[in-house]
Amino acid sequence: MKSGxxxxxxxxxDTLWQNERFFxxxxxxxxxxxxxxxxxxxxxxxxxxxxxRNLDKYGFGIKGFTLSMxxxxxxxxxxxxxxxxxxxxxxxxxxxxxxxxxxxxxAQDTLEQLAGRxxxxxxxxxxxxxQERKLAASGLGDFFDAVEIVxxxxxxxxxxxxxxxxxxxxxxxxxxxxxxSDVIPAIEAGSWGVVVPHExxxxxxxxxxxxxxxxxRQIAHxxxxxxxxxGIGRAFRR
Numbered sequence: 001m002k003s004g005x006x007x008x009x010x011x012x013x014d015t016l017w018q019n020e021r022f023f024x025x026x027x028x029x030x031x032x033x034x035x036x037x038x039x040x041x042x043x044x045x046x047x048x049x050x051x052x053r054n055l056d057k058y059g060f061g062i063k064g065f066t067l068s069m070x071x072x073x074x075x076x077x078x079x080x081x082x083x084x085x086x087x088x089x090x091x092x093x094x095x096x097x098x099x100x101x102x103x104x105x106x107a108q109d110t111l112e113q114l115a116g117r118x119x120x121x122x123x124x125x126x127x128x129x130x131q132e133r134k135l136a137a138s139g140l141g142d143f144f145d146a147v148e149i150v151x152x153x154x155x156x157x158x159x160x161x162x163x164x165x166x167x168x169x170x171x172x173x174x175x176x177x178x179x180x181s182d183v184i185p186a187i188e189a190g191s192w193g194v195v196v197p198h199e200x201x202x203x204x205x206x207x208x209x210x211x212x213x214x215x216x217r218q219i220a221h222x223x224x225x226x227x228x229x230x231g232i233g234r235a236f237r238r
Contacts, residue, residue, distance in 0.1 A: 007166025011176030012124035018102040020200040061127035066093030101137040106223035111143040153181040158189035180207035
């Protein structure tokens with residue numbers, strides 16, 4: 001590890017590999033199954049409300065999503081949802097838990113370039129078993145000095161992780177697709193926050209861009225990260 005190395009936190013879902021795409025496909029299937037009971041837009045609104053309400057019970061991830069779909073189906077049908085539809089919902093959730101991992105462009109090359117030059121920490125939230133499965137299947141695990149699977153991402157989360165795995169939040173950079181989870185709380189902790197937008201972002205993760213924050217940056221894709229980090233590194237050496 002070179003002197004003056006930064007700690008780089010990387011989000012996983014929709015930053016290193018595809019994730020939201022599979023939720024959208026499953027939700028479309030869910031709408032087909034409930035087409036006789038609710039319009040797609042109304043069903044989507046009800047499902048989102050239940051997902052948000054259930055976060056403190058089920059946490060983030062596929063299992064909570066599946067349970068929320070089941071609960072939504074029961075509510076919109078007033079308890080009349082056929083058992084076969086419940087089974088199909090559960091089967092759809094199970095299929096998501098075994099779906100092949102599709103890494104995003106530039107993910108592997110970027111991690112390979114940065115590993116050994118900086119401390120790399122994977123910081124992801126969601127179901128423990130599923131996140132561990134995806135990391136193993138991605139082939140990216142060996143690039144990381146540490147892996148943190150957390151229940152949620154907050155200022156305190158980044159203060160703890162960057163203090164434990166580096167020289168504190170002030171000498172860290174968090175990279176991810178979610179302004180709400182990856183960027184804003186990291187900046188609040190004193191880190192740099194770099195957003196890498198993904199074409200699909202869960203509605204719960206939407207937030208206003210912190211455009212005026214001195215440590216906020218945005219890149220089009222991970223291939224631009226190395227050049228950005230060179231500029232951040234020079235700022236520390238001044």
